[in-house]
Amino acid sequence: xxxxxxxxxxxxxxxxxxxxxxxxxxxxxxxxxxxxxxxxxxxxxxxxxxxxxxxxxxxxxxxxxxxxxxxxxxxxxxxxxxxxxxxxxxxxxxxxxxxxxxxxxxxxxxxxxxxxxxxxxxxxxxxxxxxxxxxxxxxxxxxxxxxxxxxxxxxxxxxxxxxxxxxxxxxxxxxxxxxxxxxxxxxxxxx
Numbered sequence: 001x002x003x004x005x006x007x008x009x010x011x012x013x014x015x016x017x018x019x020x021x022x023x024x025x026x027x028x029x030x031x032x033x034x035x036x037x038x039x040x041x042x043x044x045x046x047x048x049x050x051x052x053x054x055x056x057x058x059x060x061x062x063x064x065x066x067x068x069x070x071x072x073x074x075x076x077x078x079x080x081x082x083x084x085x086x087x088x089x090x091x092x093x094x095x096x097x098x099x100x101x102x103x104x105x106x107x108x109x110x111x112x113x114x115x116x117x118x119x120x121x122x123x124x125x126x127x128x129x130x131x132x133x134x135x136x137x138x139x140x141x142x143x144x145x146x147x148x149x150x151x152x153x154x155x156x157x158x159x160x161x162x163x164x165x166x167x168x169x170x171x172x173x174x175x176x177x178x179x180x181x182x183x184x185x186x187x188x189x190x191x
Contacts, residue, residue, distance in 0.1 A: 064101035068094065072109050084115035091118070097137070104137050111149065116158055123149030123164060130170050143168060143186050 017167055071090060075082050091106035104125070110118035124130050126140035126149065147168055153161030175183030 015067070064099070065105050066102075067099070068102040068105035068109075071106065075109075082110075082113055082116070084110045085112055088115060088118050088121075091121075100135070100137050111152075114152075114156060116153060116156055117155070119149050120152045120155075120158070120161065120164075123147075123153065123161070127164065127168065129167050143172065143182065146187060 068091075071087070075087065087106050091110070094100075094103035094106065106161045107118045107121045107125075111122045113187065123146045125136045126142040126145035128143050128146070131138075131141035131180045133139070147165065150161040150164045150168070154165060169187070172180075172183040172186045176187055
């Protein structure tokens with residue numbers, strides 16, 4: 001009877017052996033017996049999947065901004081003059097689809113090429129008086145960027161940009177009185 005007690009006691013003494021056996025078994029299953037996610041079985045309606053074979057077409061997954069980069073590359077390859085109105089319209093389309101990275105890159109490209117509507121969009125997405133986080137890649141408004149873009153538009157003779165610069169100055173004066181150090185710093189542009 002003492003031999004029976006000793007054998008059951010020794011198996012209880014080291015439960016780590018059983019844990020190790022289970023862990024090793026799971027590892028072997030995952031690496032050699034598991035499906036490893038290469039196939040989708042029994043799930044219908046997955047976007048980008050081939051329902052008959054159950055595989056996912058990974059070529060459909062496009063990183064943010066990639067469509068805009070490709071369009072910009074094609075436009076540059078075609079040479080100047082760039083079709084900036086087409087670029088702006090494509091940016092609007094991406095914005096409406098919620099593809100902010102693509103929209104931002106296209107607006108930025110057109111704005112750098114002096115396309116007035118794109119310059120104004122770049123200013124508005126940074127403008128603290130108009131800022132909407134859901135329509136911007138920025139976490140918060142950037143008054144300096146807004147001012148820079150509005151100045152560029154004003155230099156091209158756009159009166160609405162002059163008005164926006166005045167709105168920024170009024171915003172900065174109010175915010176400065178409320179203790180906003182960034183607004184106080186921004187006001188130095190008008191001295």
